[in-house]
Amino acid sequence: MDLKIDALTHHYGPTEVLADINLEIPTGRIICVVGPSGCGKSTLLRFVGGLERPSEGQVLQLSEPPADSLNPFTFVFQDFALLPWRTVDGNVRLVLEDHGLGKPEMDRIVLDVLKRTKLADFADALPKNLSGGMKQRVAIARALAVRPAVWLMDEPLSALDAQTRELLMDDLVGLWQLQPFTAVYVTHNLAEAVRLGHRIVVLSRRPGKIRKIIDIDMPLEDRAAGNASLTKIEQELWHLMRDEAEAADQELIT
Amino acid sequence: MSQPVPYRGGGFRPKRIRGLGLLVFIALLLIAEWGTRAGWITNLTLPRPSDVIRTLWDLAVSGMLWTHLGPSLGRLTVGAFFGAGVGVLVGVAIGLSSMMRAAMVPLVAALFPIPKIALLPLFVIWFGIDEMSKYALIAFGTFTPTVVATYGAVDNVDRTLIKMGQSFGLSRISIIRKIVLPGAMPGILSGLRISLAIAIILLTAAEMIGAEYGIGAYILQAGALYDLERLFAGVTILSVLGVTLSFVLGRVEGRVLRWRI
Ligand SMILES: Nc1ncnc2c1ncn2[C@@H]1O[C@H](COP(=O)(O)OP(=O)(O)OP(=O)(O)O)[C@@H](O)[C@H]1O
Ligand SMILES: [Mg+2]
Numbered sequence: 001m002d003l004k005i006d007a008l009t010h011h012y013g014p015t016e017v018l019a020d021i022n023l024e025i026p027t028g029r030i031i032c033v034v035g036p037s038g039c040g041k042s043t044l045l046r047f048v049g050g051l052e053r054p055s056e057g058q059v060l061q062l063s064e065p066p067a068d069s070l071n072p073f074t075f076v077f078q079d080f081a082l083l084p085w086r087t088v089d090g091n092v093r094l095v096l097e098d099h100g101l102g103k104p105e106m107d108r109i110v111l112d113v114l115k116r117t118k119l120a121d122f123a124d125a126l127p128k129n130l131s132g133g134m135k136q137r138v139a140i141a142r143a144l145a146v147r148p149a150v151w152l153m154d155e156p157l158s159a160l161d162a163q164t165r166e167l168l169m170d171d172l173v174g175l176w177q178l179q180p181f182t183a184v185y186v187t188h189n190l191a192e193a194v195r196l197g198h199r200i201v202v203l204s205r206r207p208g209k210i211r212k213i214i215d216i217d218m219p220l221e222d223r224a225a226g227n228a229s230l231t232k233i234e235q236e237l238w239h240l241m242r243d244e245a246e247a248a249d250q251e252l253i254t
Numbered sequence: 255m256s257q258p259v260p261y262r263g264g265g266f267r268p269k270r271i272r273g274l275g276l277l278v279f280i281a282l283l284l285i286a287e288w289g290t291r292a293g294w295i296t297n298l299t300l301p302r303p304s305d306v307i308r309t310l311w312d313l314a315v316s317g318m319l320w321t322h323l324g325p326s327l328g329r330l331t332v333g334a335f336f337g338a339g340v341g342v343l344v345g346v347a348i349g350l351s352s353m354m355r356a357a358m359v360p361l362v363a364a365l366f367p368i369p370k371i372a373l374l375p376l377f378v379i380w381f382g383i384d385e386m387s388k389y390a391l392i393a394f395g396t397f398t399p400t401v402v403a404t405y406g407a408v409d410n411v412d413r414t415l416i417k418m419g420q421s422f423g424l425s426r427i428s429i430i431r432k433i434v435l436p437g438a439m440p441g442i443l444s445g446l447r448i449s450l451a452i453a454i455i456l457l458t459a460a461e462m463i464g465a466e467y468g469i470g471a472y473i474l475q476a477g478a479l480y481d482l483e484r485l486f487a488g489v490t491i492l493s494v495l496g497v498t499l500s501f502v503l504g505r506v507e508g509r510v511l512r513w514r515i
Contacts, residue, residue: 049421071423081418085436085513094432095422126513146422 001065001072001149001182002027003048008057010043016207017043021057023201023210025150028180030220032193035203036241036248041186042154044208048184049073049152065149070099074148078155080135082127082142088114089123092142109145116175117141133164137171144175151183157192166225169195173220190237194230195223202240205248212240301482309487323491326457326468329385330495333392334453338446341397345404349438350430355405362401370395371459378464388460395456396449403445404438411437440514443507450499454492469495 003025010018017040025031025048033041046052048059050073065072082091089110096106114120117137127135136156143151157165169192175181187193193200194216202212214233223230283303289295290302313319347354348362374391381387411434419429461470469491476484 051417051421073421075418075421077414077418079414081414083415083433083436094419095424097432098423098425098428128513142422 002062003150003182004060004062005044005048006058006060008044008047008054008059010040010047010054010056018054019207019209021208021210023213025182025184027182029198030176030181030183030185030196032185032187032197032200033203034187034190034193034200034237034241035208036205036245037188038248039203039206039244040208041203044203045075045152045154045184045186048150049075066147069147069149071095071146072149074143074146074151076136076139076143076151076153076156078158080127080132080139080159082135082138084127087124087126088119088130088138088141091127091138092145095142095146113141113144116144116178117171131164132160133168136160136168140171140175149182151181151185153183153185155187156185158188165189165192172196173223176220190234190241191225193237194234195225196220200233200237202237205244205251211244297482301486305483306486306490309483310490313487319491322467322469322472324467325465326461326470329388329392329460329468330453330457333389333457334396334450336389337393337396337453338400338449340393341400341449342404342442344397345401345442346408346430346435346438348401348405349408350434358401359405362398366398366402370456374460374463383464388457388465391460392453392456396453399452400442400445400449403448404442407438407441407445408434410441440507440511443503443510447500447503450503451496454496454499458492
């Protein structure tokens with residue numbers, strides 16, 4: 001499902017948070033959004049996911065979502081947002097229960113997504129007994145279960161340590177290769193952006209405007225850490241962000 | 255110089271020490287027994303613990319214990335069930351709806367500090383001298399603390415979990431049933447502890463007016479006759495009742511809240 005963000009502007013009270021955002025989100029591509037703290041990345045994601053309405057402009061669906069998608073716009077949160085009183089299995093099941101699927105079908109989906117995220121052995125574990133990386137894999141399994149048309153990921157790896165982050169990035173690339181998905185991926189981490197993004201959108205400091213869009217043609221599977229051309233792009237991104245970040249750091253938060 | 259870095263951690267973390275509570279009880283009883291036997295506590299100040307225990311024993315053997323305890327438990331159950339039940343419902347409604355919050359919170363705040371015992375005559379006029387007024391008193395007394403605890407608990411449910419539910423398109427009912435209620439359960443249960451203690455206090459008060467049988471009536475009769483053994487026997491029964499309820503609630507918490515820690 002192709003999406004188009006069309007002249008989107010937003011104010012929270014008197015503060016302008018996003019200014020005139022125009023962006024195309026083509027099917028099967030991962031769009032990474034980077035920008036200094038407080039520039040409106042999470043806000044933008046909420047508009048795309050329909051959790052909030054922008055003051056001006058709109059987010060357009062250019063086609064119908066696939067018929068088998070149970071929840072076309074699906075979020076993956078930074079803090080996992082797992083129900084602590086439900087097991088891994090129960091957390092995945094939660095998002096299927098309202099769709100009247102019937103138990104055999106639900107069992108099949110749960111088993112399938114837990115296998116794809118290498119969690120089949122932990123179906124009965126409670127979140128408190130899982131490591132951070134596993135928790136985020138549960139959240140990814142939960143998202144897989146509803147067959148999203150667009151993944152909306154708000155710093156999904158930020159709460160994890162560097163090694164776990166690497167592993168999960170590999171997992172995400174693996175999942176994407178198995179079945180290319182559309183994603184808007186917000187991150188602070190430029191290495192993540194160049195590793196996962198087909199297109200990287202750099203926002204300026206608040207009010208967030210699009211400063212630059214960089215397309216990376218290299219296939220995801222070829223992007224090893226330390227690749228020279230990726231490092232160059234990362235450098236370029238860093239130079240773009242640096243001034244903005246510095247300036248943003250000097251401003252009072254209102 | 256070579257010495258270990260001074261240790262400054264530790265403390266502030268309740269540990270489970272088995273049996274110490276019981277030991278304090280027994281020590282106090284032994285001191286009282288010793289004092290009353292030795293004579294430096296007069297019989298008018300405190301009855302002998304052994305006499306109180308004998309009174310309790312007689313009460314149990316004669317079957318009168320059940321005659322008094324039965325109606326008391328009935329009143330407690332019915333009153334607390336309705337009070338706490340409606341309290342949880344209203345508390346959840348306040349937690350979920352701004353309209354209910356605006357409408358009910360001031361009312362609850364106004365009702366909370368009223369000493370319910372003072373309203374007993376009014377309840378007798380409204381509901382009659384029979385069981386109904388006792389149910390009503392206990393229900394009313396447990397209602398307000400339950401409401402306050404419940405809406406506080408609902409307010410404290412992690413908002414990101416609710417946002418998650420919405421983002422997956424869960425129905426409102428599902429969000430309430432599967433996210434809000436389980437999330438509020440720890441707060442609701444600890445509120446219930448307070449409510450049940452209040453229920454026992456009010457039970458006794460209600461039974462002191464117009465009840466033939468019941469622990470409260472038993473204590474009142476004993477008090478009127480200055481029969482300290484029976485008075486203390488009655489009080490002991492209430493204490494045991496309180497401890498038992500608290501124990502049961504602890505077990506329920508352990509079960510329902512296994513997902514914590
Ligand atoms: N619900 C809200 N009401 C008022 N202001 C808000 C609200 N949500 C966000 N803001 C403000 O809008 C601005 C953008 O917030 P947002 O969370 O989108 O930034 P962000 O780019 O995701 O930042 P970060 O990198 O720190 O996550 C911030 O200044 C924030 O204070
Ligand atoms: Mg954010």
